[in-house]
Amino acid sequence: MAPRSTQHARRPVFRLLAAFAAVSAAGGVLSAGLVVPAVAATGSLTSEGVDIFNELPGDLGDRTLSEASTITYADGTPMAKVYDQNRSVVAFDQIAPVMRDAIISIEDDRFYSHGAVDVKGIARALVSNAGGGSTQGASTLTQQFVKNVLVQQAVQEGDSEAAAAAVEHEGVDGYARKLREMRLAVGVEKEMTKDEILAGYLNVSYFQNNVYGIEAAAQFYFSKSAADLTLPESALLAGMVQNPAAFNPVKYPEASVKRRNVVLSRMLELGKIDQPTYDAAVAAPVGLVLNPSRQGCLSAGTAAYFCDYVVRVVESDPAFGATPEDRRNLLRRGGLTIKTTLNPVIQDITQKAVNDGVNPGQEVRSAASYVQPGTGHILAMAQDTTYSPDEDQIGFTTLNYNVSQAMGGGIGLQQGSTFKPFTLATWLKSGRSLDSVVASPNKGNDPYSAFTACGQKLRGTKPYTYGNSESSSSGSMTVRQATANSVNTAFVSMEKQLDICDITATAQSLGVYKASPSKNFLTGEESLDLDQNPSMTLGTNLVYPLEIAGAYAAFAAEGTFCKPTAILEAVDTNGNPLQVPSADCKQVLDVNVARNVTEALRQGWTNGTARRVGKSEMNGRQVASKTGTTQDSQNVWFAAYTPRLAGVVWVGHHQGVKSLNGARINGRRVGKVYGATIPGPIWAEAAGGSLAALNAPKLTFTDGTNDGLRTTAPNGKLRVPSVVGRSVSSATAALEAAGFNVQVSRSRVSSTRVDAGLVAAQSARTAAAGATITLTRSSGAPPAPRPTATPTPTQTSQAPSPEPTQESPDAQDTQETPDDDE
Known part of the structure; x- marks a missing residue:
């Protein structure tokens, strides 16, 4: 007689075996209902087994699978997939019939004839396992579907213990797990058809190499959809399900072919295929046509930085969910299709222009953003680096120079004279003219009290000293001339006649804020408000290219500012549209103010600081431009627009404060560097090439000098x-x-x-x-006027008297x- 302790240990096993017996006895009933009737079994131990079975939960719960989201270009072509699991859920009729036959043949050939639980299989397993071994066999496709869904639920909830319990095979826990599967399988077959269960099983199954579901497997291994799989391909994938690691065709092609042929043999045996078809299939090579899908934006090529920006937009914008976790889960598990604004033609041309201007693999960096006026759509975003977390190599980084720190960028970049149009717009808003004459000495040295911010004179113990960078001057000039030639001292003279807070308001109404938070000197609070000081008009605030491109697009759109936007539309896995961030377009500048800004910037292109830039590339198109050069040429910019396209190019060092003057760029030593030296040609190559490729018409600006269009x-x-x-x-x-x-x-x-x-x-x-x-x-x-009286017959020969003129x-x-x- 066994010791008491052994008897005690065996009792849970006997109770669970009794439950298996009860299920077996009730076999025909299982497919018809959730509850096993007590009359279906005899004996107290078997009755106890029925009670155990009936007390188990019968609802599988949420069967939604984690599904990859697809990010596309504006034309709908794929850019990247973002996922926790690489899976694309497909319907039953989107799976090749031969694939359905293959999986049924090798995993559960009686699937369509038995219920949720295969009673014959249970009996066979009970006999095999009664000696104390682990539970073997007897799992139907429905039960396997249940097991895989339980694993997915546990993984998505981060519950590793539950995930392990869902695949437990040994001892009491193994029997308990199997019994729970059976109970849940009964519930599933009450709610789903056999076809739906089969499709669900193929969608949830793992196919190694971080590939989940039959659609992703077909795409990964054979570069085709699940609907187009051939017999040998289907048999190979069906064979993988039993042990994906062991039958991985990439790593173990011989083992995978051997297993494939087992599947084909079973299909022949069951009459699913005939002998000639079998012979041809087993003679076929593995035939892999791999289409690896790298995780996330690493697969987006030249659009990788933009792709990363899109991901951050989704994960940060409340339009996609109430909490960061909700938004992340929606993106990485929700099977979204996100159509972006990025134009693949403009993107490729811009990337080439950036690389031509500053070759990748050197310490000097270049970045460019292009935005569509009137919509805010981001059409291109490029930089001369490779998107990669491996930042030990020169030119490999995930840092996006085009955007703010919060969206994957750095702490920001000084923009130099590309800020001046915001001062100019404020000047025009105040009622002053382009033809106003302002002082423009070669150098200036003013007390802080000469400047006003929010109605108060600035306080400072040291005078503000400034001079000209891109031009020299002495005496005075018109604002029109000062803009075309980017005369610093003239713009400081203008700034002294304005309120710096008004200049700030103009810039911020056009979407220009600091790239990262700092303390506001007026309020002492952390904010993204621009620093309000005398050097503001010369572009000392830290900003980033995308927002400058958006602001200049507003000038091109005659004062209508649209927030730069990356997403055109998004739909969930069922095709239902989701709310996406709005460009929130609004008129922030009077049309005449914007037109006068354009008029002044056009002269910068024709006969000012940009007069030697890009005339051939732009092929006679009208351009309004502004160069920008910070102190000692540490950052140089070129911001410009046509009526159809606005863009900004920045060039500088990737870290630290370092002059570009005398730097070695593209294998040659450069001299003094300005905004027109390197960024200007990049802008012209990208803009001119893009507009030509799109066959865009040569639109003209409405000229602010025409009669009636002056601000004054x-x-x-x-x-x-x-x-x-x-x-x-x-x-x-x-x-x-x-x-x-x-x-x-x-x-x-x-x-x-x-x-x-x-x-x-x-x-x-x-x-x-x-x-x-x-x-x-x-x-x-x-x-409406009163009706005229109709003349009587006796009046027809005489005209009626008219009503009094009103x-x-x-x-x-x-x-x-x-x-x-x-």
Whole structure:
């Protein structure tokens, strides 16, 4: 007689074996319901087994599988896959019939004839395992599906113990696991058809090499979809399921072929294929056509940095989920398809231009971003490095110089004179002109009190000293000339006549903030607000190329700023659209202000600091440009735009503060470096090549010098933006942005052109800076005129008397001269 301790240890095994027996006795019932009737078994131990089985949970729970998300270019071509598990879920009819036959033949040839549990298999396993060995065999495809789903659930929840328990084979735990599978399998077959279970099994199965599911396996091993698999390919993949590591065709081709032929033999035996078909299949080579999918953005080639930016957008934007974990899981498990804004043609041309200008593999770096005016769509993002976490090699890095630190970039870059257009726009908003004359000494030395920020004189013990970098001057010049030739001292003179907080507001309305947080000197708080000091207008703030490209795109779009956006649309695994971040386009500058900025920057291209840049590449296209050079040429920039395309190029060292002057670039020693020296040609090659490749028309800017389009009118007053037809709130915002005060009349006027409630008239079209503009709202169309009386028969020979002439119902509209730009 066995010792008591041994008897005690064996009792759980006997109880579980009894449950197996109860299940076997109830065999025909299992496929019809979730509960095993007690009358189906006899004996107290067997009844106890029924109780054990009935007490187990019958709901498998969430069967959603972790699925790879696909990031595409704007034309829909794939860019990269992002995933925890490389899987693409497909439906039953998207799997080749021969693949379905192969997996059933080798794993469960009676799948369509038995219930969730194979009673014959259970009986065979009970006999085999009664001696105390591990549980063997008897698992149906449904049970295997259950086991794999349990493993996936545990993995997704980070529960390693649950994942291990789901595949336990030994002793009591093995029997318990098997019994639980059976109970859950009964529930699954009550909810799903056999076809759905088979598809689910093939979707959840692991195929080695970080490949999950039949679709990803077909793509990885044979570069085709699961629907197109041939018989030998199907048999090879079906054979892998039993032991993916041992039958990995990449590492063990002979073993995988041997296993494939076992599957084919079983298919022949079951009558799924005939002898000639079998003979041809076993004679076929492995036939791998590998299509490895590297994890995430490493596979995106020249778009890898942009791809990384897209991933960070999804993981940080609340549009994709309430918490960072929710957003990460949605991206890496949700099977999304994310169509981005990146144009593959422009991207390739831009990457080539960047590499031509600054060859990869040297310490000097270059980065470029291009944005579409009017939409904010990021069309290209390139830099002369290879996207890689292996940063020990020169030119290998994951650091994206185009974007902020929060989005994978660095601490930011000083932008030099590419900031000056924001000061210029503020100058024009204040009612001043391009033809205003300002002081432009060669050097300057001013006390801080000469500058105003938020209405207060700046305080500083040392004077602010400055000079010219890209040009020299003494005396005075117009703002137009100062912009074209990038004269630092002239812009500081302009800055002294403005409020630095107003300049900050202009830049930030165009999306330009600091690349990383710092303390605001006015508030003492951590923020991304630009540092407000006298050197601001010369571009000493740390920014990044993408936001500068977005700001210049707003100039090209006549004052409409759109946040640079990377995502056009996103759909979930079922094709349902998801909300994506908005470009939030809005008019932030008066049209005339933007046009005057463009006029000044065009002269920089034609006869200013960029006069020697890219004329042949741009092939006569109109360009507005601004060069930028920081102190000692540590960073050099070129920012420019056409009506269709805005872009920025930066060149500098990848770390530390170091001058480019005298550096060795592309194998030759360079001299003094400016924005037009290296970045300018890169910009022109990329922009000119892209527009030519797209066969884009040669659009022209609306010239701010034409009569009626100047910020200042011929009488010396400011032009007042036309706001007729706008809502009161929109009109007020536009007028206040242009430097005017606003009041709304209590009276209303009728108008056939303007809907009721909108602005029907404004009191002036030219006015002094700060003047009050009165807005009058529309009351809608006037009543219809009274009908004329029908003449009686006795009056037909005499013309009726006309009604008294009335003033035209639109008289008050026509009294105002319409804007020249309407």
